Structure formats: C-alpha cells, structure tokens
Amino acid sequence: MALLDVTGVSVKFGGNMALTDVSLAVESHTITGLIGPNGAGKTTLFNVITGLQDPLRGKVAMNGINLDGFAPHDRSQRGMARTFQRIELFGSLTARENLQVGAEIKRAWDGGEVRAGDRVDSAIELIGMAPFADLRADRLTTGQARLVELGRALVTRPKVLLLDEPASGLDADETEYFAKILRGLAKVGMAVLLVEHDIPLVMKTCHTIYVLDFGKVIAVGSPAEIRQNQLVIDAYLGAPAEVEA
Template sequence: MPDSATTVAAPDAEPLLRTRGLSVHYGGVTANADIDLTVGAGEIVGLIGPNGAGKTTFVDAVTGFARSSGEVTLSGRRIDRAGPHRRRRAGMARTWQAGELFADLTVAQNLAVAVQRVGLRAMVLDVVNGSRPPAGVVEKALDVVGLTDVADRRPDELTLGQQKLVGVARALVGDTGLVLLDEPAAGLDTHESREFGGELRRIAATGVGILLIDHDMSLVLDVCDRLYVLDFGRVIAAGPPAEITNDPAVVAAYLGSAEVQAESDSGADDPAPDTSAGTVMTPVESTTTDETTTESTTTEETR
C-alpha cells in the first residue's frame, strides 16, 4: 500500500482529472463505455484489466488522441473538445508503451525535445537563436525523478530503470500536473520495479496526479491509492487495492480463479490449464500489451 509520503487529495476537493460517461466507439464496436474516473492531485490511481480491456484507448481518449463522447475535465475545466497539444499545455501529459528515447541525445536533451515549440515562428527563432527550453524546466523534471546526476549521459549509459524514469521525466517537463503512464514498468525486474515504485510515490508527493496502467500487480498494489478495473471497456470495480483484490468479479475477469492461484501458490507441477476453455491467466503470465496508437488500438483493444 502507498506510504505516508503520498499526498492524497481531500475528499471534498475538486479532482485534478475527472471523466464522466467517457465512451469510445469504432464503428459498431464499443471500446470504452460510460467510464467515470477521478484522479486527485498527489494521488496515484491504477487502471488495470485484461489485455484488450480498453485501458490504452481510455488514455488515448483522455489525452485527445481518440475521438470520444462524454466529459473530460482538468482541474474543473472541460477539455474534451481540445486537441492533444492544448491538453498538454493545460498540464496533462502521457507516456507511450513504445516511448523509446533518442539514443544520440543526452538525458537533458531528450527532455528539451519534449518542450520544443512547433510552428513557423518557432522554426525561425530556432534558426536565429538556437533551440533552448525555458530556464530550469529540464532541471526541475530531472530533480523530481532523481536523475539530476545523469543529465549529461546518453540513454545507453543508463540502467533500464533509469531509462524508464527518463521517459516519466519527459512527460513531467514543463507545467505538468497530471501524468498518465502506460505500462511504464514493462521489462523491469522485481528490484527495479520496487525502486521505480518508490520514485512514483516521490513524484506524487510533489502534488502531481498519476494514472498508472501496468500489469505488474506487485507495483500496482504497492503504490496505488485507488484502482479502477476495466473489462470489455467497462469499469467493473473501483476502490482501494485491498478491496479490489477480494472482489469476485475482478478475480474472475483478471486476477485468475482461486483454483489457478492455489496451484500457483503451492508450486504444483501439473500441466498448464487449457486456456481454450476460458481460464484467465494472471497478469504476470500475460505477455501481450495494449497497443500504443489510436489506429492499432482500434483492432487490439476491441477484440
């Protein structure tokens, strides 16, 4: 469970992020259906569910990369009609599952790219004066994730855990108040995942709201204040981690049957169950991830 360093928003405070009835349809297929979700300032909220449940589609919709209906508000202000770049400027950022870093740039330069202005005027200024991010923004983001001392290194000089944190820092650079993390711990071992979770708690303690999607249930249960569980695009449960892990609907849809977990706990050497009969694998066993773009999400998320 989250430690006391995490700052949780007061119950009566306006959530940093709120969605009401958020739905995404691709032709006759419903990828997200009437999702109501909140994330408070300084809060880590987990969004979990089986592969294809609609998690990445939800992030795409919230950040403006997928057309949706319903409401999305940031700090009480509706942004669901704004484009992705305007939502970014409003303080909302995201990571991508395949968010590779620029190998030929330093860590600081990777973050500087994230605040690079676009447009004709920006291009002219870049030619005349060179491209420089606002003073202090890169340093502040690196300090938040504890990577100030590697600012001048290149990604291949870092551990995998540090590379993941650079990706988070790239989302945090600038005036980011809310960050949506899509599978940020993929590929990390147990020790690296635990350290990564500690950094997420430290980030949340600064007041940043975090929506976390990940299949690493040890990480999710350790750092999240609340969880939402998606199945076939609908929220089937929401609440504190301890409550969610004991919810029969969640166990059946995502965490695996009691019989399967009992076999796993006992270390039985019996052959794997026949998944064609509908047995649900645990998140640790699953190797497929949600797609990272709106186009591929259309097919993967709605199968």
C-alpha cells in the same frame, strides 16, 4: 471535483465498443491505478484523456474545465503529461535531448523561471539515467527507455501524470525504486494515473484502483477491496494466491 474527471466516455472502433460509459476521477496527491486484461481499453482511455482520440460520447475535464475540443498540446499546457505503452521516444536524439525537448517546449509557452537545463539535470539525477543520458534513444534497453519517457514527462511539470505500463522492462530493484519515485510525486501534489500489469506494484502504491474489462469499469476501490472483488478475480487477477503483494 477531482483534478481530472472523466465522465461517461465511450469510444467505438468500427463496430466494436472499445470503451463504454467509462467514468473515473483522479485526485492530486494520489496514485490511481487502472488495471485490466489486454485489450480492455486502458490505452484507448489514455488517448481520449490526452486528446489523441476523440470519444464518441462523454467528456474529460481538468480542474472543472471541460477539455472537449482541446488539442493534445493544449491539454499538455494545462498540466497533463503521459508516457506510452509502445515507447515513443525521439529515437534520433539522445536520452538527455529527449528531456531537453520536453523542458524547452514547456519553457517556450509558459516562460518558466527555472532554466530548462537545470530541470533536465535534476530529472536525470532523480531517475538515475546519468549512465545512459548521452546514448541515442533508439539504442536504449526497454527499461532505460521507460525511465527516459518518465523523465521527459516530468520535466513538463505536469499536474496529472498518465503512465502506461511504466514498469514493464524494469527488474525487481528498479521497480522498487520506481515505486518510491511515484510515491514521492504524489507527495508533492501530483495526480498519477497508472496503467500497469505488475499487480504487486499497483497494490503497493495505489490509493484507488479502477478495473477495466471489455471497455467497462467493472470495479473501483482500495487495493484491499479490489483484491477481494469476485468480478475482478474472474476477469483479471485469478486466484488470490497469485496476487501476493
């Protein structure tokens, strides 16, 4: 039993199957990659996992507990946090307040022994957002905003962290540093599910990679296996030379 288990999930939008019988498992202490072309269903899967979208069939379980019928906030309180592909910061609050809201919500339902403010300060230091912590969130650049979303997810102390294209908008150095944070998160025990188009980043950080195409899982394996998989090359990666890690 993995920490997060997705079993046989299907989603239908109108007449289109957005996801067909998707299963995946995410273990703690690991980073799991989820890649695939645009429109493959990656964000829809995130929505199903976090409770924003009801699946037609299939189930999501955490620690063996079936989350069917759990509202998004119930799932979060069981240790799930996410970021969004289209940034969902609280635009009228400052970057720091965005983190504060996350930490305060968390503290409001679990009591927590650490002051919300302390956790926020540590997160600001960790992701290096001090220079823009007091700017309003709707004035940040995309890269800054992505980091704030990561920080806001982290202060809820998730066991499972779902990141939707977190590195888009970051430059090479920032991506490098971001990869180190991800590894650090896995090291302390978190289960990370990473949707990302930055293939070198995925290849470098992930333990296991799932490839989604037209709503179906077409391959699962280690980075080395995925890189060799002909189906994946045809559907998404292209010629091997392009995937220099």
